[in-house]
Amino acid sequence: MKIAVPIKFVPDLVEELTIDPSGTALDTTWLRLIINELDDHAVEQAVLLKERGGGDVTVLAAEADGVDDFLFTAAAKGADRLIKLTGDFSTADNHALGRAFADVIKELQPDLILTGVQAHNDLDGSIGPLLAEYLGLPYVGYVAGITPGGDKVIARKEYAGGLVAEVEVKLPAVLGIQAAEQPPRYVAYSKIRQIMGTAKIEERPLGALESGGGVMIERMFQPEAAERATMLEGSPEDVADKLVGLFKELGTL
Amino acid sequence: MPIRETFWNIPHWAEIAQYIAALLTAILFIAGITRRVLRWRRGRPEKRSGHFWSRIGSLVTQVLGQKRTLDEKFPGIMHFSIFWGMLVLAAGTALATIDWDVTHLFFGFQILKGSVYVVFELMLDLLGLLVVLGLGMAIYRRYISRPARLQNFPVKKLAGDDTYVLVMLAFITLSGYLTEGLRLAVMRPDWAAWSPIGNAIASLFLSLGDPTNQTLHLVIWGLHIVTAFGVLISLPFTKLFHIFSVPLNIYFRSLEPAGALRAANMDGGMGVKEWTQFTWKQLLDFEACTRCGRCQDVCPAYASAQVLSPRNMMVKLDDHLWEKKPRALHGEVVLADELWACTTCRACVQVCPAFIDHVTTFVDLRRHLVDQGKMDQMLQDALSNLGRYGNSFGQSDRMRAKWTMGLQPPVKDARREEVEYLWFVGDYASYNATLTDVTRKTAEVFQKLGLNFGILYESERNSGNDVRRVGEEGLFEMLADKNSQVLSRCKFQTLITTDPHSYNTLKNEYPANGNGRYPVLHYSELLDQLIAAGKLKFSKKLGYKVTYHDPCYLGRYNGVYDAPRRVIEATGCELVEMPRHRERGFCCGAGGGRIWMEEKEVKERPSESRIREAVGLEGVQMFVVACPKDLTMFRDAVKTTGNEQRLEVKDLIDLVAEAL
Ligand code: SF4
Ligand code: SF4
Numbered sequence: 001m002k003i004a005v006p007i008k009f010v011p012d013l014v015e016e017l018t019i020d021p022s023g024t025a026l027d028t029t030w031l032r033l034i035i036n037e038l039d040d041h042a043v044e045q046a047v048l049l050k051e052r053g054g055g056d057v058t059v060l061a062a063e064a065d066g067v068d069d070f071l072f073t074a075a076a077k078g079a080d081r082l083i084k085l086t087g088d089f090s091t092a093d094n095h096a097l098g099r100a101f102a103d104v105i106k107e108l109q110p111d112l113i114l115t116g117v118q119a120h121n122d123l124d125g126s127i128g129p130l131l132a133e134y135l136g137l138p139y140v141g142y143v144a145g146i147t148p149g150g151d152k153v154i155a156r157k158e159y160a161g162g163l164v165a166e167v168e169v170k171l172p173a174v175l176g177i178q179a180a181e182q183p184p185r186y187v188a189y190s191k192i193r194q195i196m197g198t199a200k201i202e203e204r205p206l207g208a209l210e211s212g213g214g215v216m217i218e219r220m221f222q223p224e225a226a227e228r229a230t231m232l233e234g235s236p237e238d239v240a241d242k243l244v245g246l247f248k249e250l251g252t253l
Numbered sequence: 254m255p256i257r258e259t260f261w262n263i264p265h266w267a268e269i270a271q272y273i274a275a276l277l278t279a280i281l282f283i284a285g286i287t288r289r290v291l292r293w294r295r296g297r298p299e300k301r302s303g304h305f306w307s308r309i310g311s312l313v314t315q316v317l318g319q320k321r322t323l324d325e326k327f328p329g330i331m332h333f334s335i336f337w338g339m340l341v342l343a344a345g346t347a348l349a350t351i352d353w354d355v356t357h358l359f360f361g362f363q364i365l366k367g368s369v370y371v372v373f374e375l376m377l378d379l380l381g382l383l384v385v386l387g388l389g390m391a392i393y394r395r396y397i398s399r400p401a402r403l404q405n406f407p408v409k410k411l412a413g414d415d416t417y418v419l420v421m422l423a424f425i426t427l428s429g430y431l432t433e434g435l436r437l438a439v440m441r442p443d444w445a446a447w448s449p450i451g452n453a454i455a456s457l458f459l460s461l462g463d464p465t466n467q468t469l470h471l472v473i474w475g476l477h478i479v480t481a482f483g484v485l486i487s488l489p490f491t492k493l494f495h496i497f498s499v500p501l502n503i504y505f506r507s508l509e510p511a512g513a514l515r516a517a518n519m520d521g522g523m524g525v526k527e528w529t530q531f532t533w534k535q536l537l538d539f540e541a542c543t544r545c546g547r548c549q550d551v552c553p554a555y556a557s558a559q560v561l562s563p564r565n566m567m568v569k570l571d572d573h574l575w576e577k578k579p580r581a582l583h584g585e586v587v588l589a590d591e592l593w594a595c596t597t598c599r600a601c602v603q604v605c606p607a608f609i610d611h612v613t614t615f616v617d618l619r620r621h622l623v624d625q626g627k628m629d630q631m632l633q634d635a636l637s638n639l640g641r642y643g644n645s646f647g648q649s650d651r652m653r654a655k656w657t658m659g660l661q662p663p664v665k666d667a668r669r670e671e672v673e674y675l676w677f678v679g680d681y682a683s684y685n686a687t688l689t690d691v692t693r694k695t696a697e698v699f700q701k702l703g704l705n706f707g708i709l710y711e712s713e714r715n716s717g718n719d720v721r722r723v724g725e726e727g728l729f730e731m732l733a734d735k736n737s738q739v740l741s742r743c744k745f746q747t748l749i750t751t752d753p754h755s756y757n758t759l760k761n762e763y764p765a766n767g768n769g770r771y772p773v774l775h776y777s778e779l780l781d782q783l784i785a786a787g788k789l790k791f792s793k794k795l796g797y798k799v800t801y802h803d804p805c806y807l808g809r810y811n812g813v814y815d816a817p818r819r820v821i822e823a824t825g826c827e828l829v830e831m832p833r834h835r836e837r838g839f840c841c842g843a844g845g846g847r848i849w850m851e852e853k854e855v856k857e858r859p860s861e862s863r864i865r866e867a868v869g870l871e872g873v874q875m876f877v878v879a880c881p882k883d884l885t886m887f888r889d890a891v892k893t894t895g896n897e898q899r900l901e902v903k904d905l906i907d908l909v910a911e912a913l
Pocket of ligand 2: 541542543544545546547548549563564567604605606607608609
């Protein structure tokens, strides 16, 4: 099975985030990027599928600080092909990124496309459904387990409240990964160093980015302290009475 | 004149048969030894030559002097007696044979005559008694008092091996005495009194008279000889082999600093996956183990949950070298849980009378697990954080010096200006919220003393000491490189740290990594030097009754025992030692990366055992530590053991600050 895994780097929340003077974007001077955690799970899931049933895994990423290291780590885990899109991605939203990935993926013709179901900076929707739309393929999100079976797969889709559905999807398809079947494995530094000597990252220069269909950011700001919560005290009956009074006051009852 | 008539009463054919048997024994003995040596040679190379005279010196003190063996009284005296008794008896027998069949036969003279001979007889007679004493103690110990550390057998057949050795040695000694006694009973020489024990035995047989005694003598002599040759032939195949392997192991022991680990094997994956990837010296280690169990008795991992016994590990590894159907080294012979349980405290290495280095072997085996990505999630997260942020806390490196905020004057940036002391702060002291108070206090003391010091701010990375001991060699190298690069750009004279783990690797491993050499001091050493130089004077005598915990990486690894003790005493505290102190200090349980791993079910945490030990000391109010990790470990243990009212955990700097 041929699997493509488009991944993206997101701001690392360990660092303090600040808004730049324009007020519509993050200040990039202190920004440090890190792999989107769920994309890391998507890579792990792809490698697991390859280990179980054979196949060929291609990891695709847009150029960013630290992306090379991540790609080599993916190769050390078992990815066969590493593709880096080069160009200026500083203003790319998910629509633009999705289109860029779609162009390369069309050419790769994979059976399965795995990507993290979401990222914390998905302002204009997550990548998975966008990709599915651009490629004209089916999409299942919140997947936490995949059983391949010929020209289709069964995806375990997780719902809130602990419900799980098994969904059969015809290939090729795009799956949004919520969690790999096992946590992403650790790769020893010596292995990464070794693979750097043998693996190659293919670079694909990009033309102009097309971000049509995305969102316009009007204002970005730190959470502002809202009014304090009021604690209702007393016996359960008292609290219930007070609550009903409050609802009436607010006009919700 | 008293003269030795060796082979008295032995028919000529028996004498000749004995020499033929001796020749065969020699051949089998050499074949047996060769078989072992060839096996070691299948290991990887490792350089252990040089320092000839200090190696010979160790043989004298440790083999002839039995120094470390004698560290424990009962087993020490037991072994000393058997060793020296047997050695002299064997030498005596050889001498008598040479006397008779070489010097007497070919050159017509004897050494063993006159007064030399009677003294010889007396010596052998008495030293035989020493063997009897030692063997008696051994039998009592193994079969009557039965200490726990001799009990569990990961390889079942070895219980028989232990018995075999005792039975054979006992038989040789007793049959030797009987042979002598019967000879004296028949010959009745004038000098019989010089063999008091032989003579006493002779008196028991007198009534039997000849020729019964002559026949008995011949039979028992025959059995004595057969057993002796049997022992020699079996030596390379039984526990007796330690007579050969232990001296070799002592001779070839590492004379490098204890704190410098050997770089990882990278051939065929990192670390050791199969036994042939061990070095020959490690294989020799396994074969030198006598199963005495001393290491198990001092092992904190064994004490807390019995997952790991360093003794059983050596026994299993040795057995593995000879398996007919080799099992998998990882997963079948040794389990990951055993390997991860080791705190690398080195207590086992310190007590092992065979000078086995368990820790390097465990680290080599862990390296393979890391290579395979097999580790618990907490450890994996810690290593990922260390790789990305340079600290195990997963915090931004920009927050590393946050603890300095508000200090006046501000702590100098050693990257920008020259300082005398460059303080390598370490992760725990920098990031752990409960420790930063102590870190600030340390800085304030340094400032009050007018020390010209600075730190690396966000350029400092975890030193990598425990990363290396976890088995992540590549990450260690990366961290060491980054630190070394910054250090090489700074101007300073001495590197100081409060963290014994950082201290160890900075001092012992960074130089070997090709980085600049500079003196490295633990803050206890620095304070001690300042006191000695009169630059640190105290205005108060604290008068507390305290005990001190030796951090493994300061004490056993680097031999720093006295400096912290002198500092404590200089503050006017009375120091009371715990039973396990100095070389025998008991690990807190955090070392070797244990602090990053998930805690499994335990009977009693090592840190709790330690606190109970301290609480047992009359009137001791404070438990003084000289390691940031110890502070967190023991503060917790004081709480979990319910000793908060009884004992206070203090950093060395707390005492210094208070007494200033
Ligand atoms: S180093 Fe310490 S924890 Fe590890 S086996 Fe030896 S005594 Fe046990
Ligand atoms: S490793 Fe050393 S201390 Fe431990 S059982 Fe073997 S000989 Fe004894």
